[in-house]
Amino acid sequence: MAWFLNFYKCARCKRIWTDQWSATCDDDCPHCGARHMSPFDSERLTTLIERDGKEFVVFWSPDSAEQEPDYRELGRFPTREQAEEFLEADGY
Template sequence: MAWFINHYECERCGGTWRDEWSCMCDDDCPHCGARHMTPAESEDLTEVIDERGADFIVLRSPDTAEHDPDYRELGRFATRKEALAFLEADGD
């Protein structure tokens, strides 16, 4: 399942916030309560590379994820370049 960090700016009060969710959905302003604010920007975090010690671990949010990304490990690599190459080849 896709996973996003959505960045919002309220059209009424100018407040900003971010929220993680499985889609690029509208949200209500936590500052003033204005409804249906569309994300100004969204970061796709469905697939990420996490650096742990000397390893670069490729993670993907599975289709079963609902309220959090529930990342699953796809592979471990010695370099970020190898991890990126894996992601690019996996998308073909």
Template sequence: MAWFLNFYRCGRCRRIWTDEWSCTCDDECPRCGFRDMTPFNSEDLTELIVEEGGKFAVLRSSDEAEDDPDYEELGRFPTRDAAKEFLGDHQPD
């Protein structure tokens, strides 16, 4: 399932906040409660490459993810370039 980091700015109090979710949905301002704020930007976090112990792990948000990404490891690689190449060639089931 897709996973996003959404960036919001309140139309009433101008507060800026972020929220992670499985879509780029509207949100409510955590400061003043103003509703239906649409993200002004979003980062796709569905697939990640993270460095762990000198290797580069490729992670993908689980198809069953609902309230959190529930990342599954797809593989570990000796270099970031090898991990990127794997992601470019790998198709989800």
């Protein structure tokens, strides 16, 4: 399932917050309660590359994920470039 980090700015109190979800959906302001704020930006988090010691680990959020991304490890690589190439080659 696609996974996103959404960035919001409240039209009422002007405060900024983030929220992760499976869509780029509206959210209610956690500061003042204003409703239905649309994200002004989103970062796709369906796949991630994280460093683990000397390796770079590729994670993916499967279609079965619902309320949380439920990341699964897809592979480990000696360089970040190889991890990125893996994602590009497999169409992630």
